[in-house]
Amino acid sequence: MSHDIFLRRCLELAEKGRGKTGINPMVGAVLVRDRKVIAEGLHAEFGKAHAELQLFEKFEQKIRSTDTLYVNLEPCCHDKKKTPPCAQMLIEKGVQNVVIGMLDPNPAVSGKGIELLRSAGVNVEMCFGMTADCLRLNRGYASLMTQGRPWVTMLQARTPDGEFAGLDGTFLKITTPQQDRWTHEFLRAKCDAVLIGIGTALMDNPRLTIRHLQSSFQPMRIVIDSRLRLPLEAHLVSDEYAVNTIIVIKPGLPASVREVIPELQKRGVRVMEVAHSDAGIDFAALWKALIMPKEGFHGISSILFEGGQKMWKAFREAKCIDEEAVLVGVPAVGSEKRKPLKPAY
Numbered sequence: 001m002s003h004d005i006f007l008r009r010c011l012e013l014a015e016k017g018r019g020k021t022g023i024n025p026m027v028g029a030v031l032v033r034d035r036k037v038i039a040e041g042l043h044a045e046f047g048k049a050h051a052e053l054q055l056f057e058k059f060e061q062k063i064r065s066t067d068t069l070y071v072n073l074e075p076c077c078h079d080k081k082k083t084p085p086c087a088q089m090l091i092e093k094g095v096q097n098v099v100i101g102m103l104d105p106n107p108a109v110s111g112k113g114i115e116l117l118r119s120a121g122v123n124v125e126m127c128f129g130m131t132a133d134c135l136r137l138n139r140g141y142a143s144l145m146t147q148g149r150p151w152v153t154m155l156q157a158r159t160p161d162g163e164f165a166g167l168d169g170t171f172l173k174i175t176t177p178q179q180d181r182w183t184h185e186f187l188r189a190k191c192d193a194v195l196i197g198i199g200t201a202l203m204d205n206p207r208l209t210i211r212h213l214q215s216s217f218q219p220m221r222i223v224i225d226s227r228l229r230l231p232l233e234a235h236l237v238s239d240e241y242a243v244n245t246i247i248v249i250k251p252g253l254p255a256s257v258r259e260v261i262p263e264l265q266k267r268g269v270r271v272m273e274v275a276h277s278d279a280g281i282d283f284a285a286l287w288k289a290l291i292m293p294k295e296g297f298h299g300i301s302s303i304l305f306e307g308g309q310k311m312w313k314a315f316r317e318a319k320c321i322d323e324e325a326v327l328v329g330v331p332a333v334g335s336e337k338r339k340p341l342k343p344a345y
Contacts, residue, residue, distance in 0.1 A: 003070065003127040006030055006037070007101045010072040011137055013042040013051070019192060019217045022046035022298025023291050025104075025141040029055045029071040033064060046298035050076065052086040056093055063094040072101035072134045077113040087113040091120045099125045101134035105145040140192060140301030143322065149287035151302045152320050154312065155187060157327040174329040181212040187325060189213070191304040193220035193246075193290075197311040198229055202341045207235045208306070218244055220300060222290075224281055224311065226250045228257050228271075229343040232264075243268030248286065250276040260344065270297065283318045 013028025021043055029051040031039040041055025049057065052075055075086035075098070090098065098117060103110050103126075117124050135142060143151035157174045175183070188194060194208040201223050208221040221236055221244050228249045230237060236245045247264065251273045261271050275285040291299045305315060315321050 003099050003125070004130055006032055006068075006070040007072060007099070007127055007130045007134070009037065009040070010051075010070050010101065011133060013040055014072055014137060017043050017045065018189075019219065020045045020298075022293060023141070023144055023301050024298075025073050025138045027051040027071065027073045029069060031055060031059065032068045032070060033066070038067075046293070050086050053084065053089060056089070063096075065096045067095070068097040068099060069095050070099045070101075072130075073138065074100050074102065074104040074109060074111075074113045075117070076104065076106075076109050077116045078108045087116045090117065091122065095122060097123045097125075099127055101127055102131045102138075105142045107145070139322075144291060144301050149283075149320065150192070150290060150300055151322050152305055152315065153187060153191065153303070154305045154315065154321045154324045155183065155327070156312070156324070157329065159330060160328055174331055175327050176329055177212075179327050179329060183325075183327070184210045184212040187304050188219055189215055189217060191219055191302045192300040193222050193302070194304045194306055195222040195224070196305075197307040198223060198225040198227075199310060200306065200308045201225065201230055201234060201236060202343060203308075205235055205341050206306075207239060207241070209241055219304070221245045222248065222300075222303070224248045224286075224307075226276060226281070228253055228260065229345065231341055231344045232260065234341055237264060237267060237269050246270045246272060246290075248272050248274050248281070248289070250274065257345070280314055283320055 009030050010028035013030070014026040017026045024043065024046055027043045027050060029041045030037045038061070039055050039059040041051045041053070041058070043049070043051045044054070052069070052071060069090065075090060077085050077087040100114065104113060114124050140151040143149060159174060188210050196206065196208070200206070209218055218241055221241070223230060223236060223245070225247050226249060228247065230247060232238065236242070237247075247269060249271060264271055272289050274289050275282040291301070293299045305311070305321070307315075
């Protein structure tokens with residue numbers, strides 16, 4: 001029996017948690033009887049029930065020995081404050097067959113959930129043909145577990161001659177509508193956050209939203225703005241998604257600069273103070289700030305980096321880029337021009 005169709009349904013369910021599970025993985029689970037799905041569950045939000053538990057909270061029938069539970073990530077086996085261990089719960093529910101898409105990269109779980117299930121007599125099967133798809137969905141979570149930081153995808157748009165901006169340094173529209181749609185669907189919609197530097201924010205005045213397809217999900221928007229120069233009229237802090245914006249500043253800014261922070265916070269913008277070195281942002285401190293849940297912020301596990309050349313160099317030197325996407329295009333005659341923002345000071 002092919003397991004792919006049911007694990008793909010798990011991934012569809014898991015994707016609904018995009019942007020809501022924080023540093024936790026996105027997980028979907030389906031219960032199958034006679035090759036038909038009879039119950040589904042997902043990890044819908046940080047701190048809420050895991051997929052397996054949510055499935056059984058809604059399932060009122062008695063488990064049969066021939067039923068099979070599919071889940072894209074190995075069931076957890078360690079006690080946590082917010083949710084009980086799923087592997088033990090499956091044993092108690094009488095589940096006899098489990099198919100898993102990938103091992104949990106968390107050292108506290110990896111392989112141990114399967115071991116616990118098998119020691120209780122549960123038939124556990126790994127579907128290695130779906131592991132790459134499962135890992136792709138949770139590459140951010142895997143990166144947190146293995147690298148201690150979010151997964152970072154770098155996006156560049158340039159002309160065939162290697163130009164990134166106009167001759168005067170201003171915004172230059174390079175990509176086609178088709179390329180923009182691809183970027184939004186396969187990059188922005190698949191990352192927790194989009195990150196840029198203050199130079200890009202001032203030059204382009206971007207929105208960093210998903211606009212080319214129907215989506216209930218909007219990524220967080222991160223600006224590395226060490227000296228807090230972003231003006232209040234910038235789209236990132238004045239549009240309807242201002243609550244999705246994080247501004248990263250360095251500690252110790254003078255009171256005359258910091259006086260704008262209450263207004264930003266009133267709009268829902270988060271201002272994070274992150275240590276800097278002489279070379280610029282301290283990446284270890286940045287990752288720590290972005291993956292630490294705090295006061296309604298559940299952490300970020302994947303980032304699309306759309307910054308400029310200065311930031312590209314910094315990310316490369318810090319070895320903080322996991323994959324790159326390069327879009328090559330020719331600016332159309334009369335292509336869009338934008339007037340750069342005037343810095344706050």
